Amino acid sequence: MELSxxxxxxxxxxxxxxxNAGTNGPLPRRTADAMASVLERDLREGRSSxxxxxxxxxxxxxxxxxxxxxxxxxxxxIALANSTTEGCNVVLTGLGIGPGDEVVTTDSEHPGLxxxxxxxxxxxxxxxxxxxxxxxxxxxxxxxxxxxxxxIALSHVSWLTGVVLPVRELAGRSAPLLxxxxxxxxxxxxxxxxxxxxxxTVSAQKWLLGPDVTGALYVHPERVADLRMTxxxxxxxxxDAEVRYTPKSxxxxxxxxxxxxxxxxxxxxxLAFAEEAGEGRFEHxxxxxxxxxxxxxxxxxxxxxxxxATIVTWKAEGDxxxxxxxxxxxxxxxxxxxxxxxxxxxxxFWTSDEDLDRLLEALG
Numbered sequence: 001m002e003l004s005x006x007x008x009x010x011x012x013x014x015x016x017x018x019x020n021a022g023t024n025g026p027l028p029r030r031t032a033d034a035m036a037s038v039l040e041r042d043l044r045e046g047r048s049s050x051x052x053x054x055x056x057x058x059x060x061x062x063x064x065x066x067x068x069x070x071x072x073x074x075x076x077x078i079a080l081a082n083s084t085t086e087g088c089n090v091v092l093t094g095l096g097i098g099p100g101d102e103v104v105t106t107d108s109e110h111p112g113l114x115x116x117x118x119x120x121x122x123x124x125x126x127x128x129x130x131x132x133x134x135x136x137x138x139x140x141x142x143x144x145x146x147x148x149x150x151x152i153a154l155s156h157v158s159w160l161t162g163v164v165l166p167v168r169e170l171a172g173r174s175a176p177l178l179x180x181x182x183x184x185x186x187x188x189x190x191x192x193x194x195x196x197x198x199x200x201t202v203s204a205q206k207w208l209l210g211p212d213v214t215g216a217l218y219v220h221p222e223r224v225a226d227l228r229m230t231x232x233x234x235x236x237x238x239x240d241a242e243v244r245y246t247p248k249s250x251x252x253x254x255x256x257x258x259x260x261x262x263x264x265x266x267x268x269x270x271l272a273f274a275e276e277a278g279e280g281r282f283e284h285x286x287x288x289x290x291x292x293x294x295x296x297x298x299x300x301x302x303x304x305x306x307x308x309a310t311i312v313t314w315k316a317e318g319d320x321x322x323x324x325x326x327x328x329x330x331x332x333x334x335x336x337x338x339x340x341x342x343x344x345x346x347x348x349f350w351t352s353d354e355d356l357d358r359l360l361e362a363l364g
Contacts, residue, residue: 017355038262072191076250085112087201087217094227156184162311171196210267219251231256281349288347330362
């Protein structure tokens with residue numbers, strides 16, 4: 001699709017320069033229409049027929065297939081989750097991470113990952129990478145990994161600065177690798193097979209433009225047996241005639257619960273919308289991020305290095321929350337990073353030059 005057609009399918013862009021997909025992406029019109037259609041049908045026909053449940057189960061498997069295509073893996077390696085946070089917790093509890101276990105992570109992790117690590121009681125080796133040049137991050141992480149390391153857990157793309165962390169270079173160790181992909185999937189190309197990670201989590205409401213409370217967890221097939229089913233659900237089992245419970249053979253056994261049928265239908269439409277935008281969508285988003293970085297650097301201290309992902313962070317002049325509120329009043333949606341005095345903008349395949357110019361103009 002041309003940029004004008006893409007933007008026409010995202011109604012919020014009629015009002016705002018929407019630069020906050022790192023929190024929630026702009027919702028496609030077709031996504032909302034699909035969700036409304038499902039709810040209207042439920043209102044008229046109820047939610048208890050055989051047809052309803054067959055539609056629900058078929059929709060889940062279709063969604064699993066579509067998410068697997070976006071992550072470039074097989075459907076049997078995908079569990080359907082409600083968020084990156086949920087996916088991380090499935091892995092941490094399934095591996096039995098707890099007191100006495102050494103876990104290597106960074107000082108730039110989102111609470112969705114770091115909160116679970118903290119609650120586990122594990123011995124955390126927190127590598128300080130926030131202020132390091134991207135080229136030095138791998139050496140710092142390697143220095144922290146020991147023969148006792150039970151898990152390596154970090155983001156693919158930092159939610160703070162947009163830096164791309166060396167996931168592929170950390171794979172293949174004796175310790176499994178858990179990757180928070182919330183700021184990567186849908187923003188940059190992600191091939192979990194090439195990354196060779198053991199676990200990869202996705203929040204679909206961000207860069208995939210899906211409804212709230214949707215996501216996925218990739219589980220490497222060789223790690224399925226290593227992960228306990230700590231959140232089993234109705235769909236985790238294959239039932240025989242005697243109603244004996246046998247765990248499903250792949251990652252579907254780790255589906256922690258149900259995603260509403262309306263959300264399934266909506267996310268399928270969001271994924272189709274992104275795919276129809278074409279392969280050039282990733283290059284466009286990164287090019288816009290680089291353009292924004294250059295524009296901001298003329299006046300501000302830009303935290304994000306060149307050549308990273310699609311998030312651009314800079315140091316605010318004054319209180320960052322007040323800056324964000326001022327920009328919102330001017331029709332520009334970004335977010336602040338509390339405690340750091342930073343402001344963060346997210347550039348997507350829908351971002352136009354006019355959006356970025358509007359941001360700069362609103363900054364004064």
